[in-house]
Amino acid sequence: MLDATSRPPATAPAVAVHLGAHPPTARAVRDWCGTHRRTLRRRGLTARTTWSGLRQAVPALDWRSDRSRRRLREYLTAEGPALFSSHAPLGPAFRHTGGPLHPTAAAGVDGVAAALEDVPWTLHLSIGRQAEMLVDAWITAVRHGHLVTFDDFLTTTEDASWVPLVEHVVATVGADRVTVHDVATDPDRRDAAASVLTTALGELLGGPTELGDDATADPVHPSWSRRQTEVALAALPHLRSWDERRMLRTFVDGIDVGGAPAWPLTARQEELLAARDLADRTRIRTLVEVR
Numbered sequence: 633m634l635d636a637t638s639r640p641p642a643t644a645p646a647v648a649v650h651l652g653a654h655p656p657t658a659r660a661v662r663d664w665c666g667t668h669r670r671t672l673r674r675r676g677l678t679a680r681t682t683w684s685g686l687r688q689a690v691p692a693l694d695w696r697s698d699r700s701r702r703r704l705r706e707y708l709t710a711e712g713p714a715l716f717s718s719h720a721p722l723g724p725a726f727r728h729t730g731g732p733l734h735p736t737a738a739a740g741v742d743g744v745a746a747a748l749e750d751v752p753w754t755l756h757l758s759i760g761r762q763a764e765m766l767v768d769a770w771i772t773a774v775r776h777g778h779l780v781t782f783d784d785f786l787t788t789t790e791d792a793s794w795v796p797l798v799e800h801v802v803a804t805v806g807a808d809r810v811t812v813h814d815v816a817t818d819p820d821r822r823d824a825a826a827s828v829l830t831t832a833l834g835e836l837l838g839g840p841t842e843l844g845d846d847a848t849a850d851p852v853h854p855s856w857s858r859r860q861t862e863v864a865l866a867a868l869p870h871l872r873s874w875d876e877r878r879m880l881r882t883f884v885d886g887i888d889v890g891g892a893p894a895w896p897l898t899a900r901q902e903e904l905l906a907a908r909d910l911a912d913r914t915r916i917r918t919l920v921e922v923r
Contacts, residue, residue, distance in 0.1 A: 645809075647708050647753040648832035649744060650717035653725070653734065653797075654760035654815045655768075660825035660849035661717045671843070677836055678714040680707060686718055693720055695743025704747040713836040717828070722797075725765045728773035728780070730788030733762070738800050745804045754809045754835050757801060758824050759794050761816040763897055763905045764852040766792075771856045771894055775884070777877030779868040782896035794912045802919050812922045815849075816909050825849045827923050857891030860884050 652658025665672065665679035672679055680686070687693070689707035694700040708714050721740025725733060744755075770785045801810055811831060815824045829844020837843075856864075864884050871877055897905070916922055 644713070644838040645752045645754045645835055646713055647748055647751055648713075648715050648756065648835050649748075649753060650715065650756045650758065650828050650832060651722050651741070651801075652717060652719040652758050653722055653794075654758045654824060654849075655719060656849035656852055657758040657760070657813070657815060657824045657828065658717060658719045660823070660847050661828055661844075664825065664829060664844060664847040665715065665717070668843075672715075672833075675837065675843070676712055677833065678711045680714050680716040681718070683718075683720075686720055695721060695740045701743055701747040704743070705751070708748065709751060715829075715832050715836065724769070726769035726773075726789065726792070728776065728778045730769075730780075730785045731792075732796070733765075733789075733792040733794060734797050737797050741801055741804055754811070754832070755801060755805045756811050756813060756828050756832055757798065758813040758815060758828055760852070761905070762789075762792060762909055763902055766905070767854055767895060767897065768852070770896070771854055771861060774861055774864050774868075775856060775881055777868065777871070777874060777881065779865065781865070786901065793908070795915050798916050798919055807920050810920045812916055812920055814913060814922050816913075823848045831923065854893040854895060856884070856894050857888045858894045858896075859888040859891050861894045861896075863887065 650658070650661055652661065662681040665681045669679060685707070690700050690704050708716050721737070721744050722734050723736035723740060727735055766786060766789060767782075770780070770782050773780055773785065798810075798812060813824045813827045813831075825847040826845050829847050830841060833843045834841045864880060867880055868877070871880060913922065
């Protein structure tokens with residue numbers, strides 16, 4: 633256990649925020665809350681986990697304007713203690729050109745913090761393996777018409793790390809109000825979705841709870857098969873417009889459905905990324921509580 637960084641808030645928060653940098657965990661939290669909405673309401677809690685609700689509250693997901701921040705505050709505080717779970721404030725894991733991890737997340741974190749400036753709140757961040765995130769981000773780039781090989785994409789991400797994001801979260805929110813839920817480094821650890829839910833709901837209720845302990849996240853599966861990525865990369869050099877790229881995406885989405893998942897990482901690349909994950913976790917544990 634850490635010392636000052638592991639102490640719970642002195643008073644129960646009015647809002648518990650979960651920023652789901654690990655997509656399966658974010659989906660599992662959303663699905664559990666959707667299934668158990670009545671249970672939560674009986675306990676006096678509100679779940680703010682739907683994409684449609686957030687888009688209505690914060691048009692264009694603008695985290696910077698005062699108007700959007702006022703709307704977000706109202707969305708999160710209008711109906712009593714609330715769990716807000718979303719990946720949206722973090723933005724994309726990578727740009728289509730690669731580069732740093734979650735390059736636009738600071739704006740979203742700052743926007744949420746400003747919206748809840750005088751509200752007691754806590755923040756939970758779920759993080760996963762960089763290997764899975766890199767593969768998914770590369771497939772997304774190719775799927776949206778960007779001609780980039782995986783090795784070129786990987787080369788641009790050599791300095792990618794969770795540490796800058798966690799440092800910004802801690803500096804903005806305070807270490808005593810932040811918990812990181814780690815999916816990556818211990819396969820025998822309790823499901824991160826259950827960890828997020830029981831911890832966050834327990835904070836809102838003012839004591840330990842088993843609510844959410846049955847939540848489970850599905851494994852990460854690449855959105856395209858190996859053959860789909862091969863077809864797209866072969867066709868993209870011959871296309872002249874974004875309309876043609878959109879037509880290619882529609883075509884490729886319909887072929888080889890259920891085929892062997894795209895996984896372009898070599899064993900050596902996986903080892904290097906696993907070492908990067910481990911180094912990140914070692915540093916993060918000196919900053920904040922990790923579960």
